[in-house]
């Protein structure tokens with residue numbers, strides 16, 4: 001248990017020093033949401049901006065949390081500190097749980113920043129309750145994305161090897177998981193494929209909230225699936241992380 | 246009782262057989278050199294000893310423990326310095342060392358940190374991030390990380406590779422000092438001349454141990470050529486590389502018969518240049 005805390009402290013410490021962290025979690029989403037605003041401003045009146053803004057903010061969090069987490073962990077392997085941690089007596093269980101706890105903070109921050117930036121730039125004024133309801137699916141999505149990052153990092157030997165996983169896990173979800181097109185307009189097989197990605201369930205919650213005035217609590221099954229994803233990915237990551245070559 | 250015992254050790258990576266049946270044992274309390282060219286299997290052997298790599302065949306005992314099955318009890322007793330720096334570049338030297346110290350639940354960590362930063366001469370830069378350090382400084386931080394929990398045995402993978410001669414000499418002073426405190430050091434190097442600084446040398450070539458001996462005995466396997474010039478006549482004789490053989494050879498030239506051994510102890514080029522550099526620095 002203390003080993004978990006030691007790793008978590010180190011992860012937080014390291015993130016605070018890492019410039020990529022600041023760039024990917026605060027500056028990059030801000031710039032992209034700003035460009036999105038420029039783009040949406042050219043649309044005809046009556047374009048349903050709310051339908052897209054928060055899901056896109058959620059997608060950005062999903063993407064950047066994955067990238068950051070996978071890269072930092074892969075670097076841990078390629079620079080040899082992972083081996084050193086094992087030889088210094090860290091159990092792989094404490095390493096993974098330390099990373100999960102450290103990155104939980106990161107996920108919270110990224111979700112809050114992206115949502116805040118979207119609400120501000122688009123002058124969306126939702127009630128506090130709605131904002132909280134929107135925050136929670138993005139936060140869960142960020143956690144899933146962190147777990148995905150941890151899992152991918154157990155396969156990748158170098159930072160460059162993280163990149164092939166982007167077209168594999170991240171990009172298809174833009175078109176298949178209800179971000180740009182609602183899934184009922186897709187062919188059945190594509191609709192099913194879209195259900196593979198955790199973003200589908202987060203988008204479903206978000207769209208329910210912004211379009212139909214539902215609340216987070218109205219989506220128990222989606223929430224359960226997002227939590228289930230986190231647990232399954234965590235389990236897979238502990239199974240694939242090798243402490244002995 | 247040897248502290249390291251290896252028998253029939255084999256490791257292959259796909260088609261490459263990195264260790265091809267290594268047998269070896271190490272007694273307590275001294276400096277052991279593992280010498281071999283690049284690709285000989287030194288890193289593989291050290292990784293197997295610290296339990297971060299599972300061999301395909303053979304047995305390893307370190308303190309009579311199996312590096313993989315008994316890893317939790319073994320890891321408290323050994324310190325490992327990998328060949329690459331293996332440090333967190335964004336963290337300071339102190340934070341790096343402290344992280345690995347905490348991993349071992351080191352008592353009085355702050356006091357130990359101060360001691361070790363002094364010992365490795367890193368005190369002035371202790372709070373700077375490691376990415377601002379030179380290669381030699383990173384090596385010292387890495388050594389400090391391996392030392393922080395006072396291990397009984399240190400396994401150092403090429404600690405002096407790509408380090409300038411001055412620091413290299415300092416490093417060997419460190420190693421001697423640690424050996425003096427009763428620690429067993431297992432040091433790999435591809436620099437053959439460093440073998441002379443060890444108490445015992447194992448020579449690894451293409452995954453096989455080709456010799457294990459003291460550096461003096463290994464030197465004696467070589468031949469010494471004595472060139473004597475008398476007038477215009479030059480005579481070259483090959484003799485064994487021992488002080489006795491040299492004395493014996495010189496008797497015919499009138500060396501007093503009661504002289505039993507003659508040894509030449511010449512400074513190496515490296516040590517001469519080092520002392521020149523040091524003199525120059527004193528002047529500045």
Ligand SMILES: Nc1ncnc2c1ncn2[C@@H]1O[C@H](COP(=O)(O)OP(=O)(O)O)[C@@H](O)[C@H]1O
Nearest residue numbers: 258261263281282283284285286287288289290
């Ligand atoms: N992870 C690995 N995968 C494949 N081959 C490896 C790996 N590590 C080492 N080797 C190969 O094993 C041999 C021994 O390597 P190594 O133990 O690193 O030698 P040394 O440390 O003496 O330079 C080399 O031929 C090297 O290419």
Ligand SMILES: [Mg+2]
Nearest residue numbers: 287288289328
């Ligand atoms: Mg090596």
